[in-house]
Amino acid sequence: MTDATSTTARSTQVQLVRRPQGWPDDADFRTVEVELPPLGDGEVRVANEFMSVDPYMRGRMNEGKSYIPPFALGETMTGGAVGRVVASRSDGLPVGTAVRHDLGWRDVAQGTASRFRPVQEVPGTSLSVHLGVLGMTGLTAFVGLTAIAGIEEGDTVFVSGAAGAVGSTAGQLARLLGAGRVIGSAGGPEKGRLLTERYGYDAAIDYKAGPVAEQLAQAAPDGVDLYFDNVGGDHLEAALGAMNRGGRAALCGAIVGYNAEEPVPGPRNMFRIITQGLTLKGFTLGDWAHLSGEFGEKMATWFAEGRINHDETVVDGIENAVDAFRSMMRGGNVGKMVVRVGG
Structure with missing residues (x-):
């Protein structure tokens, strides 16, 4: 049996190649295939199941100083995503662990274990809930x-x-x-x-x-x-x-x-x-990450009690992520807009 940690993998990723003027255009982006190297010590590889598209990402497509650095031209964009560990050289994140992280805009993510946070699976609910009401x-x-x-x-x-x-x-x-x-x-x-x-x-x-x-x-x-x-x-x-x-x-x-x-x-x-x-x-x-614990406890209770309704607009395929983003910006979503990458 081949050890997945010692092999390379391919990842489909979306990159920003031009700063949009007004509404983002197809020519502002490109989709590339990237070869991921074998895992190093303390690293994991994650097959993303869902990625998030959010309004704040539009600001990151512009040049200039803000509360978060702009996307770099020619590099893969980032954003919230959830998926499952498929190869691991980290004892804390074994294969099969469901995780949330910021390496969206790609179907396979790889990096140090510290970039990935385990999430609790909710029976009968997609992992994408951790990009929405539980995230x-x-x-x-x-x-x-x-x-x-x-x-x-x-x-x-x-x-x-x-x-x-x-x-x-x-x-x-x-x-x-x-x-x-x-x-x-x-x-x-x-x-x-x-x-x-x-x-x-x-x-x-x-x-x-x-x-x-x-x-x-x-x-x-x-x-x-x-x-x-x-x-x-x-x-x-x-x-x-x-x-x-x-x-x-x-x-x-x-x-x-x-x-x-x-x-x-x-x-x-x-x-x-x-x-x-x-x-x-x-x-x-x-600036308010310190409230995530209090929020998590309260929201988990409300959600389990059925007191929170959660809707999603789901677009299939990493190749349609840019279209999903533009649709969200035009109000084409009800509830959370996510892209189903795989899984």
Whole structure:
């Protein structure tokens, strides 16, 4: 029998070869076959089953200083992924172990064992749940509502991008954490029904049907106490106009401007931050990793009790990963968008 640790392997990988201008184009990427060397001491090889595509990746395609380094041109991109160890020279990660890591955008990943974190398999549930509500997606929603915006019992909460990965989780967590009324914004009546029938929202705003500010005023006649922002633009302006005195906003994303070729104008009513005594705080998850333990315990319990609904939009094939990313950026997903790489 051949020892898999002493053999090479091939990996299909997606690389960035040009900085996108506006919406990413096929010519900005290339798919390559990479030969992986035999494993060194302390290394493992993982067959990825699912990889994540997320809005923050668009910022990493640009040049410039940010909270996370940009993707290097000519090199394989990275991102969340889950898979299973298929060859190992690490006692801590034997063959068969399910792991989560950041070596996405490839079908086979290889590296030191420290780059891979074992995950507990949930009976009847795909490993991809560790990219969604049990992973970065769920932690982002939890951190924004608790550590950033300080959710309080009885709060009226407004969430933009509410049918997406973070938004669909944030609405449910807001309810579990004591919100009195939860309002979400999404595009189209079908997504609106999901918000109220599946994700715990009391009211849904269809941003495609009319001005967000007018709809929010109707959905929250007594104002908004907490705003969880995934969108920016007109949604942030609407939230500022509706927020009660002392309101808090967790600024998680601004997807409205990620593919814009010119800067997107800011809200015209920022004076309300002063007159209403509002607090707006942006955050990125890397600063809040210390809350992952608390989040993991609570979310595991809620998930096991059936109190969290979890939806995915699954695209098959590493060769379709770029299309999946673009679709997610256009709102083509319900819940978490993942690419099924293998398994």
